[in-house]
């Protein structure tokens with residue numbers, strides 16, 4: 001049963017790698033243009049200390065950016081849902097902030113936030129928090145009006161309604177937002193490092209490319225893809241743990257048992 | 259609460275006087291209710307029947323205090339309704355259960371939201387579920403229950419705190435005919451046990467006659483009261499009473515009102531459709547063309563050609 005789930009992607013990846021290797025070897029593609037997978041793996045093994053150092057920095061930035069997008073995004077969404085006045089005040093700002101290309105304000109961020117890790121965290125956060133806000137708002141609003149009528153007829157306080165109805169009801173939406181956010185936080189951290197950095201995978205990637213060390217660049221990209229995938233899987237796993245009742249999960253298990 | 263109920267026994271429990279409700283919509287004002295007055299006696303089963311859009315749900319919302327009237331007064335238990343009422347149970351057309359809660363926990367939501375001690379109500383929630391045939395389903399999540407079962411859970415949730423008033427707004431509207439029949443019987447059983455005052459909203463004439471002590475017939479929009487019908491048939495009523503002459507007389511009375519208002523329109527002249535001596539057969543009858551219900555069928559018609 002599990003085999004059916006993981007075999008298609010595994011086969012796809014394997015076939016791609018074999019074809020890639022065959023292409024590079026068969027057509028004698030120059031290494032600085034396109035290295036073979038075996039070459040990339042070799043660099044990964046040889047340079048693992050160097051890569052691990054930069055990976056640690058980037059993961060740190062991503063996690064902080066993601067964390068901030070949650071602790072700012074979800075309360076902001078709650079404020080928007082509960083206060084029409086603040087909604088009208090905040091929404092235009094939010095959309096405007098989202099429309100500004102984050103790379104464009106990169107140089108300013110350095111002026112404001114300095115050269116350390118903080119501006120990278122800030123970019124990761126700025127890119128990631130928008131879907132968290134939007135999806136949480138949608139989730140908190142998706143309670144059936146009849147349910148709210150019932151709650152009022154039960155004499156429930158707004159706090160109880162939030163805790164027992166609105167919040168659990170919003171969880172599927174919140175997690176949809178978090179899944180997008182976590183992958184965007186990866187992008188944000190790299191964008192931040194591209195603007196200015198002296199460490200991190202984005203920095204390593206730029207250095208490697210500048211020196212035409214394409215194998216090392218590919219190794220960095222591979223690690224970035226790995227980080228994104230692992231973080232996504234973790235969020236997905238927490239979602240399954242927290243909301244086993246969610247419809248999309250039910251459909252998946254149903255398909256899995258066919 | 260109990261001495262209060264005893265005091266009111268046989269008295270007006272719900273009073274609706276000259277209620278008007280107007281909705282402002284982009285297309286202008288919609289007058290949903292226009293001068294509606296009636297009472298519901300303590301312990302009475304009162305149904306409201308009327309066509310879609312005549313303001314039945316609006317009326318329920320007004321009585322529950324979830325909406326204000328534009329004019330007029332609503333009082334429950336002798337008190338003017340000016341805030342959401344809490345000493346009642348409400349059942350809507352949709353069960354609106356919480357997807358992440360079991361049947362039992364959905365019933366107990368009522369208790370939790372009131373800040374009452376859940377442990378004290380657990381046993382009666384189980385009993386209530388068992389009394390509507392849900393024994394063994396207490397731990398099931400809503401998606402594991404049929405439509406009828408979900409609505410039963412919703413009814414239990416409306417009853418767990420033993421409210422003096424039960425408001426039901428087309429509670430069987432989304433169910434199949436067979437389930438509706440069973441639920442109708444179940445509701446009769448549940449309401450016979452206590453001395454509940456029940457306001458039952460439906461567009462099914464049959465359901466209304468079967469369940470009610472009195473029936474309010476509404477006019478199409480703007481909703482007004484067209485007539486109030488006393489249903490005097492012994493209880494408990496079995497499903498078979500629906501085929502009896504008394505039952506037919508009541509349903510006819512309501513149907514006639516609907517026809518007088520144009521809510522229902524019978525076909526013009528039924529005689530060519532039902533000639534004496536049996537049902538018309540479209541194959542046997544050369545006539546019958548032009549009738550809206552029997553499509554013209556040439557001799558040795560499509561049925562034969564298609565076979």
Ligand SMILES: Nc1ncnc2c1ncn2[C@@H]1O[C@H](COP(=O)(O)OP(=O)(O)O)[C@@H](O)[C@H]1O
Pocket residue numbers: 281282283288289290308309310311312313314315316317479
């Ligand atoms: N919140 C609302 N806003 C605007 N119009 C409404 C609203 N609620 C009900 N109406 C209108 O009032 C009329 C009565 O509605 P309703 O009480 O739901 O009727 P019923 O339950 O009998 O079908 C309808 O025409 C409906 O469109």
Ligand SMILES: [Mg+2]
Pocket residue numbers: 314315316427428
């Ligand atoms: Mg209605």
